[in-house]
Amino acid sequence: MSRADTAANSGTRGSGEGLLRVAGVLLLLGVWWALASLVLPQMGEVAAKSLPSPWAVAERLVELAASGELLVHALKTLQRIATAFAIVLLTAIPLGVLMGWSETLRFALDPLLELLRPIPPIAWIPLSILWLGVGDAQKVYIICFAAFFPLLVNTMVGVRHVNPSLVAAASTLGASRGQILFRVVLPAASPFVFAGMRIAFGIGWMALVGAEVAAALAGLGYMIMAMRQGFDSAGVVAGMVVIGVLGFCFDVGLRRLHRWLAPWHLEFTQV
Amino acid sequence: MAGRGGARTHRVGRRLLLGAVSLILALLAWQGVATFLIPRLYGSYAGALFPTPGAVLGTGAELVATGELIQHTWASLRRVLVGVGLVVITAIPLGLAVGSSSWFRALAGPPLELIRPISPLAWIPLTLIWFGVSDLQNVSIVFITAFFPLLLNTIAGVRNVERSLTNAALTLGAERRQLLRYIVLPAALPYILTGIRLSLGLGWVAIVAAELVGAVTGLGALIEDSRSLVRSDRILLSMAAIGLMGAVLDQGLRAAQRRLLPWSPGGRL
Numbered sequence: 001m002s003r004a005d006t007a008a009n010s011g012t013r014g015s016g017e018g019l020l021r022v023a024g025v026l027l028l029l030g031v032w033w034a035l036a037s038l039v040l041p042q043m044g045e046v047a048a049k050s051l052p053s054p055w056a057v058a059e060r061l062v063e064l065a066a067s068g069e070l071l072v073h074a075l076k077t078l079q080r081i082a083t084a085f086a087i088v089l090l091t092a093i094p095l096g097v098l099m100g101w102s103e104t105l106r107f108a109l110d111p112l113l114e115l116l117r118p119i120p121p122i123a124w125i126p127l128s129i130l131w132l133g134v135g136d137a138q139k140v141y142i143i144c145f146a147a148f149f150p151l152l153v154n155t156m157v158g159v160r161h162v163n164p165s166l167v168a169a170a171s172t173l174g175a176s177r178g179q180i181l182f183r184v185v186l187p188a189a190s191p192f193v194f195a196g197m198r199i200a201f202g203i204g205w206m207a208l209v210g211a212e213v214a215a216a217l218a219g220l221g222y223m224i225m226a227m228r229q230g231f232d233s234a235g236v237v238a239g240m241v242v243i244g245v246l247g248f249c250f251d252v253g254l255r256r257l258h259r260w261l262a263p264w265h266l267e268f269t270q271v
Numbered sequence: 272m273a274g275r276g277g278a279r280t281h282r283v284g285r286r287l288l289l290g291a292v293s294l295i296l297a298l299l300a301w302q303g304v305a306t307f308l309i310p311r312l313y314g315s316y317a318g319a320l321f322p323t324p325g326a327v328l329g330t331g332a333e334l335v336a337t338g339e340l341i342q343h344t345w346a347s348l349r350r351v352l353v354g355v356g357l358v359v360i361t362a363i364p365l366g367l368a369v370g371s372s373s374w375f376r377a378l379a380g381p382p383l384e385l386i387r388p389i390s391p392l393a394w395i396p397l398t399l400i401w402f403g404v405s406d407l408q409n410v411s412i413v414f415i416t417a418f419f420p421l422l423l424n425t426i427a428g429v430r431n432v433e434r435s436l437t438n439a440a441l442t443l444g445a446e447r448r449q450l451l452r453y454i455v456l457p458a459a460l461p462y463i464l465t466g467i468r469l470s471l472g473l474g475w476v477a478i479v480a481a482e483l484v485g486a487v488t489g490l491g492a493l494i495e496d497s498r499s500l501v502r503s504d505r506i507l508l509s510m511a512a513i514g515l516m517g518a519v520l521d522q523g524l525r526a527a528q529r530r531l532l533p534w535s536p537g538g539r540l
Contacts, residue, residue, distance in 0.1 A: 118518040120479055122392075213484060221392075236396045245388070
């Protein structure tokens with residue numbers, strides 16, 4: 001739902017739409033509650049335990065937050081994604097700029113990257129475990145692998161899309177190569193870079209959750225996998241909610257940052 | 272003109288030459304690291320942890336000959352096709368409804384937006400509780416992963432239908448059904464096909480994740496199995512098979528898109 005929609009809805013067809021929206025959410029909660037509390041308990045003990053009611057999830061969420069368990073795992077996950085993102089920003093953006101700038105480098109590295117790119121980051125999990133174990137280094141490696149290519153490709157495309165007459169004008173006015181790069185090319189490419197950051201974050205987040213679910217000793221993905229072993233389905237759903245909320249907050253945050261840093265490029269913020 | 276053509280050939284030649292040189296250098300570097308550096312660091316474990324390119328090729332020939340590779344690839348592919356097939360028959364009708372009816376959009380939008388941010392792979396533990404280690408669990412992860420890209424693309428396709436086309440049809444007395452069949456669906460088709468391509472690509476990633484944790488067949492299970500045997504040559508070979516198959520699926524759908532909808536830019540994106 002785009003921004004213009006919401007504005008139009010709140011204006012012209014105000015309260016009817018608002019009621020429907022609330023009804024939609026209530027319907028979801030109602031179906032969920034009915035399944036968990038009325039239908040599944042009729043089907044035996046195992047079925048009853050396999051889907052917690054919304055209230056059970058809320059209770060478990062409060063419990064996990066109060067005991068500090070949630071915080072420990074969430075911090076671990078956040079620390080991994082922050083480390084990996086810092087590494088990716090510091091490597092993919094410079095390499096993308098260089099590859100966009102120099103045809104020789106692009107021609108040389110393109111076939112290598114095209115060979116590596118189709119391998120999904122998730123498929124690196126077992127090999128990275130052999131090499132690095134199941135700790136932080138392996139998780140950071142998987143996120144880096146996932147987030148690197150989208151940011152690299154977007155940066156490269158952004159640099160190549162810079163209007164050549166801007167570069168020509170700057171050099172006619174006596175700008176040095178460094179000035180052209182930092183004052184003309186990078187600002188012009190920045191919307192692509194920001195868009196690349198959002199895509200990179202989304203893929204990195206998905207890969208991290210996958211890596212933590214597959215094999216870990218801490219982190220939110222590990223937490224829900226461990227709870228599954230204890231058949232604690234309320235805990236599993238509570239963990240899923242936290243993972244969803246965190247991912248959503250980061251996406252909104254990156255979108256805000258993009259709009260704030262590159263307000264002239266509004267069409268990109270709508271994507 | 273001849274000069275320009277010459278410059279162009281020269282550029283293509285340079286591209287091929289540089290690409291070939293860097294690929295050969297990368298292969299030599301791999302071989303060098305595997306034969307000189309790793310054995311010095313890890314002694315007799317070297318071959319198990321970091322194979323030479325030759326070892327991977329040899330394993331590949333072996334796995335193809337025994338039929339294992341084909342068998343696991345087919346197991347993964349079948350699950351992805353079933354999962355994406357289920358997405359096609361649910362997400363497209365839902366997307367058409369959400370896109371074309373404003374009251375249904377208001378009703379269904381918020382619940383969908385609540386579910387969407389949950390990372391699809393975070394569903395793995397819950398689906399394991401529900402379905403155990405089974406085909407159904409793997410297919411359900413593919414379904415959850417592939418659902419939203421196709422749904423969102425279908426909605427975008429319906430909402431981007433040119434207003435003048437629907438108005439013209441309405442003026443000529445088209446009913447709601449006819450409008451959907453003759454105007455909305457054909458106009459939204461390029462978006463829908465792009466959505467199917469995205470869904471298939473993501474489904475192919477999701478199946479690997481699902482099989483790593485909950486399967487005994489499939490390429491993901493083959494990798495995980497090879498890890499417990501500490502056979503990095505088999506792991507790398509399976510990774511290559513996953514990458515190749517993903518690329519084949521993507522290129523196949525692009526070709527289909529160009530063929531079916533030559534007017535749409537989607538095939539070239």
